Amino acid sequence: MNPLELTLGIMTAVGGFVDISELVFAAKAGSLFGYALIWVFALSTIGIMVFGEMSGRVAAVAHQPVFNLMRHRLGLKLGLVTLFASVLSTLITTAAELGGVGLILHYLTGAPYLLMAVVGVLVLGASMWVLPFQWIERTYGLLGLMMIIFAVALVAIHPPWREVAGGFVPQVPKGLSTTELLIFGYFMVAIISAVMFPYEAYFYSSGGIEEQWGPKDLPNNRMTTTVGFALGSLLAVSILASSAQLFGPMNVGPEVAGSSALEAAIPFGRTGLLIALGGMLIAIAGAAVETCMANAYSVAQFFGWEWGRHKKPWEAPRFTLAWIIFFLLSLAIVLTDVNVMSLVEYAVLFSIVVLPLTYLPLMLLANDKKYMGQFANKWLAKSLGWFFFAVITAAAIAAIPLYLLTSGGQA
Amino acid sequence: MTPSDPLKLVAELLDLPIMDKDGRYCGIVDDVELSGSAGKETRIKALLVGPGAYDARLPRWAFWLISKVAGRRVARIPIDQVDQIHTVVHLKCRAEDVKLHQVEDRVRAWIPKRGAL
Numbered sequence: 001m002n003p004l005e006l007t008l009g010i011m012t013a014v015g016g017f018v019d020i021s022e023l024v025f026a027a028k029a030g031s032l033f034g035y036a037l038i039w040v041f042a043l044s045t046i047g048i049m050v051f052g053e054m055s056g057r058v059a060a061v062a063h064q065p066v067f068n069l070m071r072h073r074l075g076l077k078l079g080l081v082t083l084f085a086s087v088l089s090t091l092i093t094t095a096a097e098l099g100g101v102g103l104i105l106h107y108l109t110g111a112p113y114l115l116m117a118v119v120g121v122l123v124l125g126a127s128m129w130v131l132p133f134q135w136i137e138r139t140y141g142l143l144g145l146m147m148i149i150f151a152v153a154l155v156a157i158h159p160p161w162r163e164v165a166g167g168f169v170p171q172v173p174k175g176l177s178t179t180e181l182l183i184f185g186y187f188m189v190a191i192i193s194a195v196m197f198p199y200e201a202y203f204y205s206s207g208g209i210e211e212q213w214g215p216k217d218l219p220n221n222r223m224t225t226t227v228g229f230a231l232g233s234l235l236a237v238s239i240l241a242s243s244a245q246l247f248g249p250m251n252v253g254p255e256v257a258g259s260s261a262l263e264a265a266i267p268f269g270r271t272g273l274l275i276a277l278g279g280m281l282i283a284i285a286g287a288a289v290e291t292c293m294a295n296a297y298s299v300a301q302f303f304g305w306e307w308g309r310h311k312k313p314w315e316a317p318r319f320t321l322a323w324i325i326f327f328l329l330s331l332a333i334v335l336t337d338v339n340v341m342s343l344v345e346y347a348v349l350f351s352i353v354v355l356p357l358t359y360l361p362l363m364l365l366a367n368d369k370k371y372m373g374q375f376a377n378k379w380l381a382k383s384l385g386w387f388f389f390a391v392i393t394a395a396a397i398a399a400i401p402l403y404l405l406t407s408g409g410q411a
Numbered sequence: 412m413t414p415s416d417p418l419k420l421v422a423e424l425l426d427l428p429i430m431d432k433d434g435r436y437c438g439i440v441d442d443v444e445l446s447g448s449a450g451k452e453t454r455i456k457a458l459l460v461g462p463g464a465y466d467a468r469l470p471r472w473a474f475w476l477i478s479k480v481a482g483r484r485v486a487r488i489p490i491d492q493v494d495q496i497h498t499v500v501h502l503k504c505r506a507e508d509v510k511l512h513q514v515e516d517r518v519r520a521w522i523p524k525r526g527a528l
Binding site: 062063064071072076077079129130131132135302304305306312313314317318320321371 | 429
């Protein structure tokens with residue numbers, strides 16, 4: 001294992017972990033329920049570690065990304081349904097991320113939001129055209145490390161650490177009314193969805209193939225998905241805990257995507273605000289690129305096209321055309337002037353419904369000794385896999401009723 | 412598994428990605444063509460690739476919709492052009508030799524060939 005590669009991989013995972021949905025739901029969860037939802041972040045992080053590690057291992061051993069496996073396992077009919085649902089949910093996620101990029105550029109420059117969204121698409125599209133896969137992943141991941149400002153800001157405001165630590169214990173706050181309980185349930189589902197977005201498995205496993213992983217890369221894969229994702233998740237938890245400390249007691253609801261940046265402005269002033277906005281911009285822009293590429297990966301793999309950004313754009317022409325079209329469609333959604341927060345809500349809602357269909361074929365393949373040989377799931381991976389499959393299935397069933405009953409957490 | 416090995420189920424082969432001898436993805440096994448008839452030995456004659464091969468596998472309305480978007484072309488790959496079947500079907504020939512990659516080449520003509528590292 002090359003220590004430099006490992007460190008870069010972990011740092012990239014940390015910087016690339018948080019996206020607009022986690023930013024929004026972490027800040028809202030903290031202001032509404034204090035530290036009581038930290039455990040859901042922790043639980044879902046273990047979930048994405050389990051499935052992320054599995055998708056990386058399958059990519060390294062069977063050399064197959066998730067969507068190839070999905071079609072082979074689910075067949076054409078159910079595969080097409082899954083493809084359609086996942087493309088739709090990931091497209092909405094890309095639109096939410098692009099909207100977030102537009103908003104933050106608007107905060108930074110004062111220029112009109114929609115114009116900034118167009119500028120964002122042009123810059124991100126150019127970066128995807130020019131840079132090969134590893135540079136794309138590393139550039140956004142490493143610059144996204146500016147998000148560490150949120151962890152530093154949490155330390156600087158001296159939160160009650162005992163209460164923060166208590167948030168890691170599974171709990172439902174006492175004394176909630178039925179409506180508040182439903183909202184708590186809605187936030188649980190939304191956080192599970194935001195942390196375990198299906199595009200992450202598509203992107204991560206495709207990335208493993210882009211970088212030509214083999215069995216020798218398995219320790220690297222394990223460290224990246226455990227240490228990298230755990231540290232990345234701590235950034236989201238920091239946003240939640242700061243929000244609980246700063247916004248909750250003053251009844252401030254972080255209703256816009258940029259509210260979280262104030263958490264760094266309070267202890268560190270203008271410098272903190274700028275670093276936080278810079279970190280958020282890169283993290284959200286990175287997520288926009290990842291979601292857009294994830295959609296292009298999915299379609300290309302489903303239909304057996306040439307794919308990958310380790311190739312020049314003209315060497316995988318339909319894949320290139322696909323990501324350009326998905327970027328333009330996402331921009332078209334943003335240009336309808338739909339509220340970014342609504343897009344975030346729809347993204348988590350659609351994604352949670354697709355999650356079980358994404359992770360079941362992956363798990364079945366990772367269990368299969370014929371494909372995976374000695375690297376097939378052992379008892380721990382199997383048990384955790386089935387446990388989290390049950391969790392995401394329950395969340396998928398509860399998602400739409402909870403959304404309707406709570407008017408998207410607003411009730 | 413090689414093409415001469417008995418296939419327990421056609422399902423093992425359906426929906427596998429296909430890679431040509433240069434390591435390029437060039438489609439998915441959308442259907443297979445069998446030889447033989449009732450009471451006789453059944454063998455796979457060819458792999459069928461392309462949206463036209465979805466006909467027997469999708470409801471009529473879904474096939475109609477897909478054929479409107481993607482057309483009805485089908486490429487036929489004789490089984491003797493198959494080298495190995497594992498998680499990917501490896502061909503002995505180049506994609507172009509069995510009329511795969513036609514759409515890929517058509518789209519390539521529209522993509523500018525500059526500016527990428």
